[in-house]
Amino acid sequence: MENKDVISTLNNLIETCKDGQNGFQTAAEGVERSDLKSLFYELGQQRSQFAGELQTLVRELGGDPENTGSTSAALHRGWINIKSLVTGKDETAILNEAERGEDVAKAAFEKATKEQLPSNVASVVQQQSTQVKAAHDRVRDLRDAMSNAASS
Numbered sequence: 001m002e003n004k005d006v007i008s009t010l011n012n013l014i015e016t017c018k019d020g021q022n023g024f025q026t027a028a029e030g031v032e033r034s035d036l037k038s039l040f041y042e043l044g045q046q047r048s049q050f051a052g053e054l055q056t057l058v059r060e061l062g063g064d065p066e067n068t069g070s071t072s073a074a075l076h077r078g079w080i081n082i083k084s085l086v087t088g089k090d091e092t093a094i095l096n097e098a099e100r101g102e103d104v105a106k107a108a109f110e111k112a113t114k115e116q117l118p119s120n121v122a123s124v125v126q127q128q129s130t131q132v133k134a135a136h137d138r139v140r141d142l143r144d145a146m147s148n149a150a151s152s
Contacts, residue, residue: 001116007063009112010054013125014066016108017051020044023101031091036142040098043135050128057121092150095143102136109133 024044028037055065109129117125 001118003061003063005115006117006121007058007061009115009117010058010061010121010125011063011066013108013112013128014051014054014058015068016105017047017054018066018068020101020105021047021051023098027094027098030089030094032089033091036091036095039138039142043139046131046135050131053124053128057124061121092143092146095139095146099136099139099143102132102139105132106136 021044024040024047028040028044031037031040055067058065106129109125109132112125113122113129
């Protein structure tokens with residue numbers, strides 16, 4: 001894989017991480033429960049850290065690292081905000097949106113792990129991919145637990 005392709009892959013992941021960071025920040029502000037607030041802040045910090053690690057790799061490869069999220073995610077973040085306002089900070093709805101955002105992140109990282117990346121880059125991407133999947137599953141399980149509690 002050419003350097004420019006590796007940089008492109010990493011910049012896509014940086015955008016994904018920035019989107020997650022912003023989305024989790026918005027979600028944290030839209031919930032009342034302290035455990036959800038803490039989880040969303042923690043996951044937002046994790047994504048910020050991931051983006052920083054990926055930006056360092058891009059610089060090491062001689063590229064310019066991405067600094068912002070994607071336009072489509074800006075709409076997604078807006079959706080979380082609108083949803084929390086419209087539904088009176090409906091935590092289940094916010095968890096649904098957070099999981100949808102995590103589906104995108106999980107897919108982006110899974111795609112990147114299948115590419116022919118240099119070993120040092122592949123190692124970081126694989127490690128982050130594993131943690132993104134774990135975060136996705138935590139959000140999904142919380143959402144499912146809240147949905148089940150609401151329906152019983």
